[in-house]
Amino acid sequence: MYGSGRIISALLVFVGLVTFPIWYNAGKAQQPPVLQMPAAEHPECVRDVLYMRTSHMVLLNEWRDDILRKSGPRFGVTTGGVRYERSLQKGCMSCHRDKQNFCAQCHVYTAVDPNCWDCHLEPTSEEALLSWTNEEVILNEEVILK
Numbered sequence: 180m181y182g183s184g185r186i187i188s189a190l191l192v193f194v195g196l197v198t199f200p201i202w203y204n205a206g207k208a209q210q211p212p213v214l215q216m217p218a219a220e221h222p223e224c225v226r227d228v229l230y231m232r233t234s235h236m237v238l239l240n241e242w243r244d245d246i247l248r249k250s251g252p253r254f255g256v257t258t259g260g261v262r263y264e265r266s267l268q269k270g271c272m273s274c275h276r277d278k279q280n281f282c283a284q285c286h287v288y289t290a291v292d293p294n295c296w297d298c299h300l301e302p303t304s305e306e307a308l309l310s311w312t313n314e315e316v317i318l319n320e321e322v323i324l325k
């Protein structure tokens with residue numbers, strides 16, 4: 180058993196050093212994102228969570244290009260059979276209504292600032308609420324018609 184005490188203290192120092200940046204920064208580092216998930220009536224996303232976490236921006240571009248350039252379908256179906264609109268404001272945001280405590284949580288943390296909201300309406304606006312029940316995609320006219 181000779182030396183086991185030393186080995187353990189060496190291990191402790193090692194673990195301490197390796198994790199030093201973590202606990203040293205705890206308290207002053209920026210808080211990791213805390214996400215406000217959709218209400219229970221929306222139990223699943225349009226793709227699996229891992230794909231969404233890493234690739235939602237790719238999916239949004241695919242939807243946009245497919246719909247606007249190739250007249251692709253405006254609707255899709257989740258694996259669980261829920262119909263959704265392939266739309267930023269009428270699709271994503273109809274489930275993820277708390278933009279500030281969902282999208283923005285990650286985006287502020289990773290310093291991403293998508294310009295989509297120059298034209299697309301935030302879920303908090305009355306027009307966006309109307310948009311979800313309307314055939315047309317209502318956009319921010321001040322920007323579009325400028």
Ligand code: HEC
Pocket residue numbers: 214216217221222223224225228231232235236238239261263264266267270271272274275
């Ligand atoms: C039908 C409702 C619905 C729609 C439409 C929808 N989501 Fe989701 N989304 C969810 C739910 C519910 C979860 C959590 C799923 C889970 O944890 O199994 C989720 C998870 C996510 C996540 C992963 C969050 C995490 O845990 O890290 C991201 C990112 C995301 N959605 C972005 C989007 C984007 C962008 C769109 C549009 C392209 C979209 N979602 C459309 C309901 C929806």
Ligand code: HEC
Pocket residue numbers: 212214232235236239271272275281282283285286289291292293294295
């Ligand atoms: C789990 C964290 C997370 C959540 C939740 C999340 N995003 Fe993102 N989003 C990211 C990251 C990280 C990037 C940057 C990826 C990169 O730079 O390659 C990004 C990039 C984007 C981009 C591309 C921005 C650009 O300028 O290229 C769009 C659009 C976008 N997100 C939309 C959304 C929308 C809409 C929601 C809410 C429905 C959302 N995201 C929720 C992490 C998230």
Ligand code: HEC
Pocket residue numbers: 239240242243246247265266267268269293294295296297298299316318322323
């Ligand atoms: C300069 C204004 C403008 C900006 C900025 C903009 N869009 Fe759009 N977007 C439009 C217009 C106009 C349409 C067409 C609306 C229609 O007829 O369906 C559209 C349609 C779309 C569609 C397909 C239809 C729908 O209802 O969503 C997607 C998806 C989309 N945009 C995603 C994005 C994303 C993601 C961003 C940010 C990275 C973005 N847009 C930024 C103007 C804009």
